[in-house]
Amino acid sequence: MLLRARPFGVPAALCLLLPQVVVGFEPVSVYLAVGAASALTGLLLNKDLYCRFTECCLEERPLNATALRLDLEEKLFGQHLATEVILKALTGFKNNKNPKKPLTLSLHGWAGTGKNYISQIVAENLHPKGLKSNFVHLFVPTLHFPHEHQIKQYQDQLQKWIRGNVSACASSVFIFDEMDKLYPGVIDAIKPFLDYYELVDGVSYRKAIFIFLSNAGGDLITKATLDAWRAGKKREDIQLKDLEAVLSLGVFNNKHSGLWRSGLIDRNLIDYFIPFLPLExxxxxxxxxxxxxxxxxxxxxxxxxxxxxxxxxxxxxxxxxxxxxxxxxxxxxxxx
Structure with missing residues (x-):
């Protein structure tokens, strides 16, 4: 019978990564196995070296604000408000060593104005692999929450998913696309995670980032932009304060919004409502x-x-x- 032997000095856990070693096998093979295990042990102990070969959650990774600004200016067109707000919000949040709550952004505007594109840019600047990162999570209602009669089940699943991923990486990013197609009530399941709690069931969510994308409010944004144009006002002179208040109220009262009468708005847990203007x-x-x-x-x-x-x-x-x-x-x- 063949027995699996653990070479001297090799941790038991690492034996799972070694090839089968037959008792009585020639010494050269054993020495090679020990050498491989020793090299792997050194790799695991050297975090910087280890992270060159696999993706690591580096919670203290600084945000390169200059690179983010260049990406936004070169890849996003006609969205001076979104560029300014997202740059300032992310820079301030990442520079804060002890934020009081997660950063929560709600992006609104018609299709094709750049909401998905900007969330991709943000993800890539926070985690090098972007949307392919193990620490960036994208939810699409029509795919992940398709049935209205299963709202309670979705709420439970969503809480477990977010809790598990934030436990693994405090600086996780969660993107909720097509919020206007999300059944009202589902998103309220994450309200405790967005609030000003230091810990929720022993887990801190304060370094996570939540981004909501929605077409809801697009008509309000378009009307305000068109009114400004007709009044002879430059597009670049439109300010966030001109739109944010009416946008949050409109989304809260919009039955076709996943944030309809949501506790996230009622409790002021969304840090910024960011309008995306129609493109010329x-x-x-x-x-x-x-x-x-x-x-x-x-x-x-x-x-x-x-x-x-x-x-x-x-x-x-x-x-x-x-x-x-x-x-x-x-x-x-x-x-x-």
Whole structure:
């Protein structure tokens, strides 16, 4: 019968990582096994070296604010409010060694204005692997919470998932997409995690980040932006205070929002309501150029104009804003 032997000086746990060793096997093989185990032990003890080979949760990883600013300025178009607020919010939060609560952002605006894109940029600046990181978690209601009669089950699952992942990495990021398609009540399950508690069942959630993405409130944002344009006000002069209050109230009272009458709003647990303005013709052209650059394609201004001209704009008379933002730019370029 073959017996598995543990070479002298090798921890028992590491034997699971070693090949089968037969008692009485030649000394050279044993020495090789011991050497491999010793090397692995040293790797595990040297955290910096170990983290070169696998993803580690480095809670004290500083945020490179300069890199984040460049990413936002170069990749996000027409969203001066979102760029400014997210840069300041993330920088302030990450520089705070002892935050009193998790950072909670709620992004609102019509499809194609950059909400998903900015959440991807944020994820990549917090964890190098971005959305592929083990510490970044994306929830899509139509996929993860599809049935209204299972709300209680979803609440329990959501609490367990967040508790487990924050226990593993305090600086975890949780992104909830399509909040306007989430059944009301589901998101209230995480209210204790977003509150000003030092610990919840022995776990601190204060270094985690929660991001909600929603189309809810897009009509309010568009109306305010259009009114400003008609009044002769520059787009870049619109300030957060002009939109944040009406946006939070509108989302709270919107039955088609996952935050409808939510305790998260009632308890003021959402730190920032961030509006994404509708995109103009010039912004669509910026999106086309950016997509060409990402493909390594030379910028062809004639094609840029052709793609932008095929988009539809509103209102009917003025035709100022793209009704799909930059959502279909990639597909239109594929066509050409």
């Amino acid at each position: 013709y010039r912004h669509v052209k910026m999106c086309v150029r950016a997509e060409m650059r990402s493909r390594g394609t030379p910028i062809d201004e004639a094609m840029v104009t052709q793609v932008a001209d095929e988009m539809t704009f509103f209102p009917k008379d003025e035709k100022i804003y793209s009704d799909k933002g930059c959502k279909t730019v990639q597909a239109r370029l594929d066509f050409y």
